[in-house]
Amino acid sequence: MNKKPVRHILGLSGGKDSTALAVLMRQKYPEIQMEYFFCDTHKELPETYEYLDRIKARLGIKIEKLEAERGFDHWLDVYGGVLPSPKMRWCTKQMKILPLEKFIGDDEAISYIGIRADENREGYISTKPNIKPVFPFKEHGLVKADIIRILEESGIGLPKYYNWRSRSGCFFCFFQRKYEWVMLAENHRDLFEKAVKYEQEHKDGREYTWTQGETLLELLERKDEIINEHEKAMAKKEKEAPNRPLADVLASVLDEEDDDLPCLACHL
Template sequence: MTKPVRHIMGLSGGKDSTALAVLLHKEIPEMEYFFCDTGKELQETYDYLEKIKARLGIKIKYLSPEKGFDHWLEVYDGYLPSPRSRWCTKQLKIIPLEKFIGDDEAVSYVGIRADENRDGYVSTKPNLKPVYPFKERGMLKADIIRLLEDHGLGLPDYYQWRSRSGCFFCFFQRKYEWVMLHEKHPDLFAEAVRYEQEHKDGRKYTWTDGETLLELLERKQEILESHERSIQRETQKAPNKPLSEVLSGVLDEEDDTLPCLMCHL
């Protein structure tokens, strides 16, 4: 007997994947929702996932790697993940996901909008087919925000200072976001610092190019003042734009590097 095709959707704790769940949870009641849990997420992310489950009445499967970040850091000889070596995505997210799917035929629903020129994670496995409902329906960022507001979800709390989901030490964070991590979660910032410092042979790896987190923190006031000037300029150009969108736009101007799309939707 042929097994039925599975319908799966990854939730990152970000706005786009959440809005896609809002859009499709009644259309596709057999949808399997999953979250790739690295064990290095913000508490706000877990809180938002609980809110999603309660509001939509869905279950979310938490996929965890067999070995955690610290194990793989040792395997990679202490080399921190970076835009040039995204081993964290492979080991902590892609491999657990592909194990979850196995050899089953599956359709993966990806929350990329019609106003974005990018693709999500595309598996090399022939049994997994990605589809892009927002693109197919011409849905833009404003539509996503409206969906979340209409269903009483709103945005995750971390959107007040961070525009992307992902691990608390994600190397795609901008300087301002690192400063705010220190403000909001000093314990997590300290853990990220330890990862930079604890190399037995004295090697030096950093989360950001050109400076350590402690060096970055020495420029805290400069970074905050520069960010505030950018916020003011953006607000003057579009006074009615929600603050979360202003923040996202400013941070994208500061660094338009595309993050790992397995992590940030």
């Protein structure tokens, strides 16, 4: 009986690192029959879908959309109305990891992951022994500046949400910093209001918030304060490194506000 060939998979999140990795692999290893996938929660930003279309057009690739058998609202009920959080990342498991593992099944697979050489984090989103992770950026010694260069030279560039947000992920992702929540309200008021509804609407009356210690509406009341603090931090960073790309300055400022490591399945 002939053994099935090893599958090569690369997950795209709609973020800069996974996109740059797709470009790199096409350039350096065109012989690899890569399978590209995107775990679609149906809670993504419009800019994410637009960026995925740009990737497909520029690279001439097909991106397989993977979906959970049941949507976010179903799993929210299963978990008793408890919103996902850094300590309880059920959304990643149910809507990212399990659809991917179903997609792979028992096939032997090599998964290409966009963790950079300047990042101090390891690990993989699946513990299945038939899925082997590899880290091409680390192998080639590529850092953040290289990733930006790869994207600029490819003509893909950065997603539009990088003007106000430094990570990909769902519009209500709990890893968003306070400034990003404010800017979600500014750029996509309808999505911000949907996130507010998730906080407010619980049939058993319990209260949960996306950010620790305050509701989104309370946070929005401090909008001017949050924006002012952010602008001061941006001006300070730009003065320290005047030639630094704006997206890099934004990411640096936001990382200082909150340096929690996000889920690898969502934010590469």
